Amino acid sequence: MTTPEYQIFSLGSNPELGIEIAKILGTDLSTIDTRQFADNEIYERIEHTVRGRDLYVIQGISDPVNDNFMKLMIFIDAARRASANTINVVIPYFGYARSDRKARSREPISARMIANMLESQGIKRVITMDLHADQVQGFFDVPVDHLLSMPALGHYFYENKLLGDDLVVVAPDHSSVGRARKFAKLLHAEWAVVDRRVDNSVPDKAYAVTGNVAGKRAILIDDIIDTGSSMVLASEALLAAGVTQMYAVAPHAVFSDHAVEKLEKSAIQQVLVTNTIEVPAAKQFSKLLQVSVASTFAETIRRVNSFESIEDLIKSPDNVDVML
């Protein structure tokens, strides 16, 4: 008796990404009957047997985050009770990851709570991309295959020869310094940081650029573009500091509030994101370029399923290790 093939489910946060992943893997998405009632209660029924199968379920914790998360939880419950062999959750965007520490007394650590809830229902593995902090991996006891979008994003700059000496990678605030340094290393560039100075009694010193940026092309990099404020303010500081051209790069396009309008109006020339979050038609805009990470997820699923290492998936186009 042979073990049956693995199956892929897509629960609706990123329908196109799910289809793309299945296509790359040469398979079809398995079908599930999902309904949401007037009071938001979710009903799901897996349509065909999953007994003994290894399941990969794709669902980002993106807007509406609570509904999307509960859809995932309910799927896990149904799949476990239906005798799935293993349940591997693929979370392109891990919402609540910014709540990863108590910044003040009596705050929650919601990202750990999400991890606890997922593990309490018996998942075997998490596959995700660009966690807000690497430490969130440690919120899980099960294996986390933590993918990076940098190789895919970097590829764009390689292809367009945006490399080297006249390029500087800039962190829009101090918390992105690590990310900027890594991307700079990948592109063999220098890095700099825009910072809101701590003594805000002197308003005109509010934003300062540290590092050599004058006369260079700048790549602003962050993990998330949420309201867009931090990218746009940083772009203004860079402009004042004499950069010649600006790109904004981030894997996760949350684009809440007036993000789209602000970015469109800004001096930023191009906004490069991935499809870990599906950008609806209403939020598409001229400067936006969306790089697909479907092949990274698909290749990861293929390797996980055939017991191969994914180590080289997180290296740059010319093999620079960007994880360190």
Place this chain on the structure above:
Amino acid sequence: MTTPEYQIFSLGSNPELGIEIAKILGTDLSTIDTRQFADNEIYERIEHTVRGRDLYVIQGISDPVNDNFMKLMIFIDAARRASANTINVVIPYFGYARSDRKARSREPISARMIANMLESQGIKRVITMDLHADQVQGFFDVPVDHLLSMPALGHYFYENKLLGDDLVVVAPDHSSVGRARKFAKLLHAEWAVVDRRVDNSVPDKAYAVTGNVAGKRAILIDDIIDTGSSMVLASEALLAAGVTQMYAVAPHAVFSDHAVEKLEKSAIQQVLVTNTIEVPAAKQFSKLLQVSVASTFAETIRRVNSFESIEDLIKSPDNVDVML
């Protein structure tokens, strides 16, 4: 050193019920800073110390159920990390409780999943009312104080002398037979059942009334009024069967879709519900009468906190045990 007093929190599903409970207990609600971002992510911060306190947190799993449930989960995480002594969750309406068994292969049992998630975060107790099935208590390992609205609802009929021989309590479908029998016992009345006959090849036999209802006043009883269909269809069957007057009674007023319109247009004279779910202004209608169960919850909290039995809280006005 003395143990500090207990504290009550209300997370927003039923603001008025929370205030009413606190008032009855002669205390104030403790304060919490809650925000919800554009993508629905929730942030909470408990504003004053809860170290060593016994907390009672009021939050129904009502519309929007996933947001309200996650608000509760995040509170629990924050409270536990803030060194609360115990966290007692007061859930006036337990959403997802209808998903309490696998009616078909590969369905979830969402109510158990909700129980697992609550317990995975360290709650000490659940206080809830009128679970869809009593067995849901058994989904928990922690104590469940399972309150009943029947004494409060029955009180209305006692006060209005709606008792005895010319009254019949009617289950709108077979699954409510147990509930109808209990309420009948409480009101010293007979019971009957409206049922969708199983052989639906004969359309005019679709609904049948079993039991003696002709010339009587009828009380239709259920645990939930959701879309209102089952109540309204049953009322039509009763009308045809010769009842003289009709009441619809149910603790949980979900009122989704066109429930309000349908009930308003129906032959039902009065719709009696409780405030386990807050009925927004837009859903108020002339026939609606909302009985408050605040005192039942308040008295339960008082007794739990002073180690007294709540056994008699679930008896009828003239001491009939309605739980059996």
Place this chain on the structure above:
Amino acid sequence: MTTPEYQIFSLGSNPELGIEIAKILGTDLSTIDTRQFADNEIYERIEHTVRGRDLYVIQGISDPVNDNFMKLMIFIDAARRASANTINVVIPYFGYARSDRKARSREPISARMIANMLESQGIKRVITMDLHADQVQGFFDVPVDHLLSMPALGHYFYENKLLGDDLVVVAPDHSSVGRARKFAKLLHAEWAVVDRRVDNSVPDKAYAVTGNVAGKRAILIDDIIDTGSSMVLASEALLAAGVTQMYAVAPHAVFSDHAVEKLEKSAIQQVLVTNTIEVPAAKQFSKLLQVSVASTFAETIRRVNSFESIEDLIKSPDNVDVML
């Protein structure tokens, strides 16, 4: 290296059922040395290696329920320590399932406790039949393959052309209404209910039949025949209401106290049960017909082991879904 074959154990509650299941599967029961000492302490030793094997262990929680349950628990401990790959427990009759909710304050929920104990020792799956309430599935986190005897029991009526218009399926009390409706649907018949009226101040109204039964053949259906009282009392009410012929049907033949005598003396013509509980010679009687469910269990084990769906096993002979 290939995975070794699965093994079946039978611990003694239903020796003949175990043998029958193994025979259908074309295999032998694996051997175990079981002893019970004078003070009832149980000793078990599995006689041959079970390393890496998937085990199916058949043991009902029937009389003597505590001894039979502990035999199962001790087996699980021995099998886990002996490196079995998975332990799948086959419980034809799930004793203690009637203790599935707190009907009064300070009662246990023993069925959940049984579930907790089984899971605490590391079982992978429960295969059982006709739980007292479907919700007991939700007492488990592991998969429960919940089989139904209705297809097998219904087959008897199909074969004997006991179908259709002159037949009525009757619930002996209100708690079996759901079961009666399902069986009626399967046999394309009507249903009715015998109920102990709530206002017991009027003795001659004690039992009432709701629904049209006069001049019909009636099938009384329940999940358990324990002392037989409820079946026999209902049969008296039906007789008074004018039924022409009566069958009593129930999967689980507990037959405690004077059940056998009472049924033998009653107006019931035939008592149809299954072999989920082994009926000892001393309890055999002329009206008793025992339908074997061995093939249902055997086919379930075969499919579980080869990762096939069991969905259609719980349909009627002419494919009516009886689970809904």
Place this chain on the structure above:
Amino acid sequence: MTTPEYQIFSLGSNPELGIEIAKILGTDLSTIDTRQFADNEIYERIEHTVRGRDLYVIQGISDPVNDNFMKLMIFIDAARRASANTINVVIPYFGYARSDRKARSREPISARMIANMLESQGIKRVITMDLHADQVQGFFDVPVDHLLSMPALGHYFYENKLLGDDLVVVAPDHSSVGRARKFAKLLHAEWAVVDRRVDNSVPDKAYAVTGNVAGKRAILIDDIIDTGSSMVLASEALLAAGVTQMYAVAPHAVFSDHAVEKLEKSAIQQVLVTNTIEVPAAKQFSKLLQVSVASTFAETIRRVNSFESIEDLIKSPDNVDVML
């Protein structure tokens, strides 16, 4: 608000011991409604509120061991769901403790399984006496207050001046050597051992006494007298070796099979046991002397409840530490 008093329950394995313990503590046993149905299923209902109380429940795992154990488990479930503050189980005789290791492949370790089941239901503490092996304490994660009967048993010999040079404490087989040495130390006596020699090819060498016993009074000591064989065979060997008088001492009087007859007929002058197991009238015999350990249990409960050390309870009448 003050914490309510602790409560003591006795579930029926040792009714007299329970009453005696309560009496010493100056309190009454709390009441519980316990029933056992024809198929052995147990029902329990705690009759008065236990909210916030610390409970001490007395139940030995003695004949019938499985019924008695399940009575304990069901009580724990009911008490936990009824909001008891802590559940402390007092197990005078810990049945299944002899199954504490795998002596052969594919055996269970039932004592660990018992521990797991107790802990899975949320007990806080075990109070027990004379475990078969001290290591069984380590099967629990919760505290075990492991009491010893030796001080109480030793007291008898002190009172009767059975001490010193002409006395020898004898292990009836090699596994009791540790116990014999401890008791010898307590009585300031020598020790010896009766052993079934390993090379049983020479029948007349089957039992040998090692140590100096000739002309002495001997005390045979074990933890359990089960069938009595080992005590009686040892007594024959001792008689042959020239002892002048013999006592058999053991805390746990299992007395199964023909134990009573064998002991009565033997050369043993007196059999000294405790009341950890209730000896029914039918098993009383002339040589039997039963020492009550109620005061040891009562004093332990008192101290546990007032946070005092029990260390000195396990010392001999003249303060010899018998635990080492």
Place this chain on the structure above:
Amino acid sequence: MTTPEYQIFSLGSNPELGIEIAKILGTDLSTIDTRQFADNEIYERIEHTVRGRDLYVIQGISDPVNDNFMKLMIFIDAARRASANTINVVIPYFGYARSDRKARSREPISARMIANMLESQGIKRVITMDLHADQVQGFFDVPVDHLLSMPALGHYFYENKLLGDDLVVVAPDHSSVGRARKFAKLLHAEWAVVDRRVDNSVPDKAYAVTGNVAGKRAILIDDIIDTGSSMVLASEALLAAGVTQMYAVAPHAVFSDHAVEKLEKSAIQQVLVTNTIEVPAAKQFSKLLQVSVASTFAETIRRVNSFESIEDLIKSPDNVDVML
């Protein structure tokens, strides 16, 4: 009956800190018999009863980290089995915290493993100081009272009027930027960063200072001084960049390898650490100034034990919130 007083234990990693904490609290350390055998196996015995007591046990995971950690684990086991009410672990220096994420494939996350082990033995709370990353709090499910040394360290600069415009706080590498910004905020100073530039093909560019430091006094700040390399290399870069005076500040003085010699020889004028790690006599040197954090720990224990908030303990001398 009143609850007994809390007790404090010190297991030997920081004997003087333990004594100091107890003294501030006006109590004595409780006694424990600890031995370490030739093969490093540890034995501990708590000397007096801890029944029902709340225990605070002080033990850093500092050199030798594994022995010190196991001493803590063994204490927890002994205390739990001895019926302590709660076990609160005070870990002045949390070793292994730097292993908080997988920087490369197939690395462990040892800090999470440490958290799992502590929780698996039943601790109730962790009190620690200056975790390498705030996210490590989220590795625990139990409350973590995360103290900061900055108020205590900042106090030195306040007292010595080392504040304001001619002062700059410098991160010795990019990973300390957050820490430097916080300390700068506390001292109302600017901040800067020394970084190893990513393109290390140009050796003389290896270290660069970003931010305005020329002519200023600089405070280099990190969480740990381990081998001292990063502090000393940063000091050389700062010297080259024209700073006039330098301080090195860090709470945790690991001082491994040649740290002491390197710091002594460097241009750094003063090295300010705390006593979270005990600096042995052999590692004392002229520039070293050790600020005691005993009062911070003592005050935390006092408040935890009397259910008071510790929120203001982590503010600066003039009430700047340094946690954000």
Place this chain on the structure above:
Amino acid sequence: MTTPEYQIFSLGSNPELGIEIAKILGTDLSTIDTRQFADNEIYERIEHTVRGRDLYVIQGISDPVNDNFMKLMIFIDAARRASANTINVVIPYFGYARSDRKARSREPISARMIANMLESQGIKRVITMDLHADQVQGFFDVPVDHLLSMPALGHYFYENKLLGDDLVVVAPDHSSVGRARKFAKLLHAEWAVVDRRVDNSVPDKAYAVTGNVAGKRAILIDDIIDTGSSMVLASEALLAAGVTQMYAVAPHAVFSDHAVEKLEKSAIQQVLVTNTIEVPAAKQFSKLLQVSVASTFAETIRRVNSFESIEDLIKSPDNVDVML
């Protein structure tokens, strides 16, 4: 797709044993990068993919026990996060096993704590040899393959014809009586015991030999030779009692303090140990004979991995079952 082969890791406690086991199995040890920092913090990185592999990791808990144990724990964490299929720990010498019970109040049970920690990280199986007490198996819920060195040690005596009538196996104190009996059975010899008499008021009676030893060759057997005292003192008692020749046998050569000198000077002719603990060159001495148990471990791994029984591995050369 086929399952990949198992892999063996050796973490450094017994390098030669690891190599020998791998060689017998015809495979290579998998590579791991292990470092230990100045403060003893351990870093490990598994060098090649272990996805889906069954891992066998060899690491004794021998001197330095805490470092060696933590190396094992950190490996397990890394392997689990790296998606190993199963982690089977091979512990040739199980340190801390002597702490298997509370001999006095407020002691830990460290062996259980070790078991808890291993299980908290997700191991699947323990393979170990000659536990101090068999009951330690019961500290685990996962399977323990408990190997015995007696067949290998006995083989030496078979080969050298050291069998039968003029041979006596002697326990150096009462706690080794069980072991001596088993070994005697295996060699068809008699047994005896050397004991420190309990009444130590008579100094010259301090050590007594029970059993017939005069004129015989004696084999002293224990599970551990730690400081050597108990072996050497027993040898003196035996010499006085007239034995002609003496061997000391024990699987685990801890050899702490002056063990080597004491044994070298004693009347013992040969010291027979195994390589469960690696004896460093400095501790080698002329009388020492080290029997390798590599083939026992290798054969166990082979069988575990191919689902074969290991039952006969624990029998004597002529098939005597030594486990009973």
